[in-house]
Amino acid sequence: MAEEKLPKGILENLFPNEEVLYTVKKKFSLEAKPKWLVVTNMRILYIDEKLLGRYDLIAVPYEKLEFVYFKATKVSSEFVIKKEDGEELSLSRLDKNEAMKAIEAVRDALNAIAVEPVTIQRKKKLMSEEWIIHKPKETVSRAIRVQRSVPTLVKEKEDPIEKLKKLKELYDMGIITQEEYEEKRRKLLEKI
Numbered sequence: 001m002a003e004e005k006l007p008k009g010i011l012e013n014l015f016p017n018e019e020v021l022y023t024v025k026k027k028f029s030l031e032a033k034p035k036w037l038v039v040t041n042m043r044i045l046y047i048d049e050k051l052l053g054r055y056d057l058i059a060v061p062y063e064k065l066e067f068v069y070f071k072a073t074k075v076s077s078e079f080v081i082k083k084e085d086g087e088e089l090s091l092s093r094l095d096k097n098e099a100m101k102a103i104e105a106v107r108d109a110l111n112a113i114a115v116e117p118v119t120i121q122r123k124k125k126l127m128s129e130e131w132i133i134h135k136p137k138e139t140v141s142r143a144i145r146v147q148r149s150v151p152t153l154v155k156e157k158e159d160p161i162e163k164l165k166k167l168k169e170l171y172d173m174g175i176i177t178q179e180e181y182e183e184k185r186r187k188l189l190e191k192i
Contacts, residue, residue, distance in 0.1 A: 009047045009055035010038055018042050022105035024079075024098045026091065037079055037091050039105040041112070044068075044081055046089050058089055062110055062135065070103040070131040072096045079103070103131050110135055160191045 006023065014020070019041045026035040038045040044065070048056040060083055069080040077099035078092040094102075110118045110133065119134040164185065171181040 006038070007036060007047060007049055007055070008053065009049060009057050010036065010045060013045070013057055013059065014040070015042065021109060022102045024091075024094050024102045026093055035091055037094070037099075037102055039102050039109060041109055044106065046081070046091060060089070062113060065110075065135050067135065068103065068106050068131075068133045070099065070133075071128060072100060072130075073128045103133070107133055160188045164188050 006020065010020075010023075020038060021041060022039045024037045034049060036045070036047045036049070038047065043059050043061040046058045046060070050056070060081055064084050066082045066084050069078075069082070071078050073096070075096070076093045077096045078090065079094065079099065079102070081089045083089075107118060107120065114136050116136040118136060121130075121132040121134075123130040167176075167181060167184050167188065170176045171178070176184075
């Protein structure tokens with residue numbers, strides 16, 4: 001979707017290097033202004049437009065995402081986004097085909113920043129289809145913005161000693177937790 005068609009609330013809150021991958025607007029609404037689901041390369045944005053230029057915006061960075069639930073019926077669909085803190089955002093009555101493209105964009109965005117592929121549970125029924133996308137526990141997406149400026153951070157066949165050094169840097173910068181650091185460190189030490 002072209003950026004000039006995006007609501008003002010989204011345009012005002014995009015980061016300079018943030019790319020909109022897909023947008024979905026609520027299909028059926030008795031409200032004066034629609035609700036939007038916007039998938040970017042960094043996060044999922046949920047915006048509830050109000051009258052007179054007001055809006056409520058919730059941004060869920062992929063680092064803070066626990067899972068995304070998507071259900072499509074013959075007529076419409078629903079998104080549920082659950083954050084790591086347990087808060088859930090729900091957006092229903094979306095156009096089924098548009099919402100399907102949005103869930104695929106979420107899957108692709110998460111896979112682009114994760115060490116391991118995302119876990120997808122998919123149920124196709126006679127009258128509906130459900131997807132549940134779980135973010136992998138080993139996501140190093142917190143480091144992805146740093147890695148873009150230093151492309152040599154990601155190499156397929158690096159020396160385990162170099163990986164340990166880089167892992168320590170990520171930990172020192174607060175990008176990964178102590179648990180993530182200890183687990184990765186232990187695995188790397190086994191390779192030496």
